[in-house]
Amino acid sequence: MAYLQHGRNALRQIIRDTNVQNQDRLMQPLLFACQGVRYRKLEVILTTSIEKLGKAGETVRVAPGYFRNHLMPKLLAVPNIDKFVHLIREQRKIYQPEEEEVQVVAKTVEDKTKEYEKAANRLVNARLVLRRFIDVEKFRARATKDDPVELRSPVTKDELVAEVARQLCVHIEPENLYLPTPLSTFGEFEVPLRLPKSIPLPEGKVHWTLQVKIREEQYLLFELAKWDHRNQMSREYLSSMSDDAIYHHFKL
Template sequence: MAMSGRLSSKLSLISEVPLALFGGSGNYASALHIAAGKANAVEKVQAGYFNASSYRKLEVILTTSVEKLGKAGETVKVAPGYFRNHLMPKMFAVPNIEKYAYLIREQRKLQQPEEVERVVKVVPQTMEDKMKQYQAVAKRLDNARLVLRRQIRVNKESGTALYELQSPVTRDELVSEAARQLCVNIQPENLYLPEPFSTVGSFEVPLHLPKSIPLPEGKVRWTLDVKIRGK
């Protein structure tokens, strides 16, 4: 009988749950107060959650997120003693019976409206779009120069001083630097570079662009001007 009295006392505390635990409003707290205040609810919890569940885990609804257990609003299974001695006194959870489940569901709907799924439609790129991109690239590359700096070493084996790069300049690096320095996105396949640059100097790297793009006056082909200097 003493146990029954303590249980009734604890369940009556549900009406005093801090709103922050539920993220709720005054209406929600009032609803819990009414539900918990009914004598038949107490009897139902007593019979269904402690007396008949002494040797199995209980299903409870978390009113707040509990580390390593679950998030607020989730239904989890816990040991009867853990619920009775820890979760219920601190109002971290309530028994998983319909009246509490309904109230929590309704409250979460009010506090967390359902997210509207956003569908992003991917529109295939047309040939016209590609041509516009090529034209923008060509306009930026006209009279532009890409400058790179490298550590060098002097090779005198051939009788003349040859300034070699300690690390060669690759096609992928030219693509990356064109995007950084010139704000131009070039695909690697648009650059004709049979082998990486290994010496300092000025170079013209042929570009493969559609023939329909008119060449600037005085040019016979599209090129990317590259200047490699020593540090």
């Protein structure tokens, strides 16, 4: 009976507390209506530039917790009140002078012409060197014939454009090269250039040309196979590889 009486008393207390809470809600409706209102952001002045927030000296609105836990302990921002506004303004005048606006001056036609002329003279006075790997035995066998040795991978316009950018630091387009067919033999060549007529030709030159030299790199395949003894690459596998693949594989 004692346990039953204790349970009844506890139940009455719970019901009484529930009624009191309901009365409080009726007595203070504004208090419970404002429970869903979010916090108000604070206006602060940044002392340093922060990415995605603002520059130093600007006034921004941040959450109170972000200002209290991150910005204020690290002195990255101060409250937006009169004394801090004046202090930040004076400090920026002393330690950080006003940034001068950088004016971008557009290049004139004369400046562009001078740059083109300088690049064109570099193309004319330089010589582009490319190399191809060959099999010495096959090269000797073909050397006895009248026809020249043809490259397994001829030199194309795109390769010349890439080599000009790499060796001469001049950027040209494939349309600037007159190359009807790729270069498929060893030797020296003069590749005509198609440049604007406004660029004056150097003295003694009738037209623009690019000096290209393709030289052979003689490496015996069986010597390469001995060199790469870890992979035990066979002679037949090396024969099937292109020149560029052999070059990049052995880092020659």
